[in-house]
Amino acid sequence: MxxxxxxxxxxxxxxxxxxxxxxxxxxxxxxxxxxxxxxxxxxxxxxxxxxxxxxxxxxxxxxxxxxxxxxxxxxxxxxxxxxxxxxxxxxxxxxxxxxxxxxxxxxKPVSTDTGSPALDYSGVVVSTRERAYLNYGVGEDRLGGAKINFLSSGIRMALLDSANSLYKVRLSDHRYAFIPKALVQREPAGTRPAYSLTSSWSVTNTGGADVVRIALGERLPYIIYQEMDPRRIVIEIHGAANNSNWITQYLDLKAIDYVDFNQVSHDVFRVHIYLKDRFSWGYKAEYTGNSLVITVKHTPPSAIKGTLAGLRIGVDAGHGGSNPGAISTSGIREKDLNLAMAFMLKNELERRGASVVLTRSDDAELSMYERVDIFASANVDMAVSIHCNAGGNPLRPGGTSTYYKHIEHRELSRVVLNRLLELNVKNFGLIGNFNFSLNSPTFYPNILVETLFMSSLEDEEQIADPIFQNMMMKKVVAGLEDYMKMVRNSLRRK
Ligand SMILES: [Zn+2]
Structure with missing residues (x-):
């Protein structure tokens, strides 16, 4: 134990x-x-x-x-x-x-240059499979190329080119993106890419979330993101022309203030969903039939009290099984420290009345998809992934850092980092737009905590100590509590 x-x-x-x-x-x-x-x-x-x-x-x-x-x-x-x-x-x-x-x-290094012959894909159409996502370019690092967002299945797009494991696909006349080859299938010759007029919308409160439903003739590719000022969710529907002459908006909405749209080019239809609250609790877009359905979560009741009590919080211990993560100089494995700290974090959260969903509670080996699935199917209110960092100069302290991908999770990441820095460890930074799988979901606020560096000899000495590990997890909880107070105050000020 x-x-x-x-x-x-x-x-x-x-x-x-x-x-x-x-x-x-x-x-x-x-x-x-x-x-x-x-x-x-x-x-x-x-x-x-x-x-x-x-x-x-x-x-x-x-x-x-x-x-x-x-x-x-x-x-x-x-x-x-x-x-x-x-x-x-x-x-x-x-x-x-x-x-x-x-x-x-x-x-001394020798430069190498490899050229690859161009292929002709004119007329070829592919359609998305489950778990498809779009990348901005062909860039690849250890986390994969920079992602735009996830896409529903069954969306047909024209194939333009091929680069390594990615296809270049056309979203609309002036916009292309890249998609993993494994996440699309080729359509029979003669298949046309999707194009549609937009039809009527509805905006309803389904209990726990508000839902925008936009009827289309077929499934079109979309780019979705949140903006902070004004606070709104933006969805660009590519290959769409406006014919929405009817938008039903009910007045019992809790998360959504109002919606509108703009035809920004002949085949790009931009939807704006204006939000009521300063802090958002998540959204997602997916197709039901040919309707694009955007679900926007309500602020949970615990937020009104400004405490963690009643929240369902996902806690992820990084790595596990045959994947040890970083190994310190003296042979300590990151996966073991992450698991020990995940339990410490769980205890601290449960003492405050939160319920905790762990991705792993032993040395199990889980893929990133499985971890995200566990949190998504448990419908967590927020999630924290615990890791230890590695890299850089082993003779210097590495320090602590927190990470987010989507701008609406920046505040959560920032307040947790501020608390961790109270332990007088080096500040390795607040890292945004981080392309980590567990930071990709938009359906619940999420952050990654890289406690200290396994590869730094000084950090290793500190993080090897269970008392210090527990101090770090208490600081994470203090940061989450700070966040809940900020949420409560923002609700009162309205
Ligand atoms: Zn790690």
């Missing part, structure tokens, strides 16, 4: 004692990072060496003493010259000495 701090501490102490006695039996020095045969870089590039020894040992890298942390981790930085760079790591462990020698060879 990870629920009792004293028990956890006790278990950790036993582990530490066991680990220390095993290590003492056999003096050991382990190089974790930096034993690289060849580096392709410009001369003068910084190269990091990290490793661990039984704590209490002394370590010298190329004759210079380096700091050994409580975890046993140590590190040094070297500037590489062209050719061979000899490295000697010497550790004094108890009475004995262990020396490791290796060499890093620096090659």
């Amino acid at each position: 990870k629920t009792h701090t004293p028990k956890l501490l006790f278990v950790t102490l036993i582990c530490l004692i066991l680990a220390t006695s095993v290590l003492n039996a056999q003096p050991s020095l382990k190089i974790v990072r930096g034993r690289t045969d060849t580096v392709k870089a410009i001369p003068g590039t910084v190269h990091y060496i990290t490793g661990y020894v039984p704590s209490g040992s002394s370590v010298f890298v190329n004759g210079t003493p380096v700091k050994v942390f409580k975890t046993g981790s140590f590190g040094a930085e070297l500037r590489l010259s062209e050719g061979e760079n000899p490295v000697e790591v010497k550790a004094e462990i108890g009475g004995s000495q262990v020396v490791e020698k290796f060499s890093v060879y620096l090659h």
Whole structure:
């Protein structure tokens, strides 16, 4: 059980004692990072060496003493010259000495250029499958290319080009986007891309949410986003021409103030949904038949009291199973810390009367889709994903950071970061437009917390300590409480 701090501490102490006695039996020095045969870089590039020894040992890298942390981790930085760079790591462990020698060879980089032949896709039409989404361009990083938004299935679009795993598709005459090949299917020759006149709308309160329903002749691609000032949801329907001569708006709406539209070009119809409240609790767009249905959630009743009591909160422990996440220099796995902290966060939230939905409560391996599905099907009011960061200079503190993708989740992310910074850890930043799968949903406010860096020796020493982990989770809760108070005050001011 990870629920009792004293028990956890006790278990950790036993582990530490066991680990220390095993290590003492056999003096050991382990190089974790930096034993690289060849580096392709410009001369003068910084190269990091990290490793661990039984704590209490002394370590010298190329004759210079380096700091050994409580975890046993140590590190040094070297500037590489062209050719061979000899490295000697010497550790004094108890009475004995262990020396490791290796060499890093620096090659100047050589540029490569690959051209690919263009293909002709004229006349080919594809239609979207379940879970389809659009990307802005062909950019790819470890999180995938920058996403525009998710799209319903069964939307036909003209195929323009192909790039790696993506198709370039036409949304309307002056707008194209990219879509993963796996998320579309090719239509038989002669199929035409979708085009439609818009028909009547209705705007209704369905209990828990307000719903805008726009009737179309067929399913068209759309781009949807929220703007803050004025507060509104914007939906561009591509391949549509206005013929909406009837908009029924009921007067019992709770989230939506009013709606209107603008035909911004001959085939782009822009819908504006003006919102009543300053803080939004989520929206989504999907097709029912050929009607585009936009659901806008009401502010939950707990918000009126300004507390977390009564909210359903999703808590995600990052990684798990065969995916350990980052591994610290002394061998601590991120997935284990994330899980321990998720339980700490759960306890703190439940003490305040919230109910918690975990994506994983053990070492299960879950895809990003599965995690998002768990939160979506539980209809959570908000969600927090817990991770530890990695990368950069191991000899400097990395710090803490919070992340959001959609602008309407910025305030939540900001107040949580402010609370975390009260622990006097380095500020790694409030990161917006973050292209992380668990930040993609618009149907509930969500943030990612990157507690501290596994790769920084100083951060590692702090985050390895269950007492500090619990302090961080208490700060996350304090941030969520700050948010609820802001929501309550905004409702009173109206
Ligand atoms: Zn992670």
